[in-house]
Amino acid sequence: SQTIHQWPATLVQPVGSPLSLECTVEGTSNPNLYWYRQAAGRGLQLLFYSVGIGQISSEVPQNLSASRPQDRQFILSSKKLLLSDSGFYLCAWSNRSPDTQYFGPGTRLTVL
Amino acid sequence: AQSVSQHNHHVILSEAASLELGCNYSYGGTVNLFWYVQYPGQHLQLLLKYFSGDPLVKGIKGFEAEFIKSKFSFNLRKPSVQWSDTAEYFCAGGAAGNKLTFGGGTRVLVKP
Numbered sequence: 663s664q665t666i667h668q669w670p671a672t673l674v675q676p677v678g679s680p681l682s683l684e685c686t687v688e689g690t691s692n693p694n695l696y697w698y699r700q701a702a703g704r705g706l707q708l709l710f711y712s713v714g715i716g717q718i719s720s721e722v723p724q725n726l727s728a729s730r731p732q733d734r735q736f737i738l739s740s741k742k743l744l745l746s747d748s749g750f751y752l753c754a755w756s757n758r759s760p761d762t763q764y765f766g767p768g769t770r771l772t773v774l
Numbered sequence: 775a776q777s778v779s780q781h782n783h784h785v786i787l788s789e790a791a792s793l794e795l796g797c798n799y800s801y802g803g804t805v806n807l808f809w810y811v812q813y814p815g816q817h818l819q820l821l822l823k824y825f826s827g828d829p830l831v832k833g834i835k836g837f838e839a840e841f842i843k844s845k846f847s848f849n850l851r852k853p854s855v856q857w858s859d860t861a862e863y864f865c866a867g868g869a870a871g872n873k874l875t876f877g878g879g880t881r882v883l884v885k886p
Contacts, residue, residue, distance in 0.1 A: 761806065765810075
């Protein structure tokens with residue numbers, strides 16, 4: 663069966679520090695991968711999605727970037743965190759789009 | 775641009791009451807529609823989905839949703855809620871070949 667992992671679960675970082683959040687999927691090949699930010703009352707905002715290795719689409723201009731170095735690995739990064747980057751970040755995968763997406767446990771990021 | 779809107783941000787009701795959460799989408803043509811649920815401290819998980827066929831879709835835990843094409847709606851219903859239905863509910867949709875778009879979510883609190 664397929665599983666999706668995210669780490670770390672929680673992270674507290676100072677403003678201006680770098681960020682790296684990792685997401686890995688097991689049990690499937692060539693999945694579509696997604697990064698979302700979930701904010702209270704604002705639902706899920708799609709940040710990035712990828713249909714294959716090295717293929718990244720950015721949905722909103724921001725301080726973050728994403729990379730997909732391997733088929734089932736998706737990384738969310740920043741060179742310098744801002745206070746506004748605080749939030750709950752979710753990774754998801756699907757076989758195609760639009761199709762059922764399966765979500766990871768999320769990372770709670772606090773930037774101080 | 776495709777959009778999904780949920781009418782209620784917060785719903786409070788008592789056990790055994792009936793629940794209906796509204797969801798409207800903005801695009802025509804073939805569309806895939808989903809309802810996800812996030813219980814406190816848990817992953818987002820799929821409640822039900824509609825791709826085609828019978829417009830009345832039954833999901834897990836006694837939930838159902840009805841696709842009404844003429845109204846661009848996909849409302850979620852449950853005849854009698856339980857305290858364990860306390861959660862945040864997200865509607866999502868996507869036209870063929872496009873990404874999923876999520877609504878802003880509805881927080882449901884069921885009082886025992």
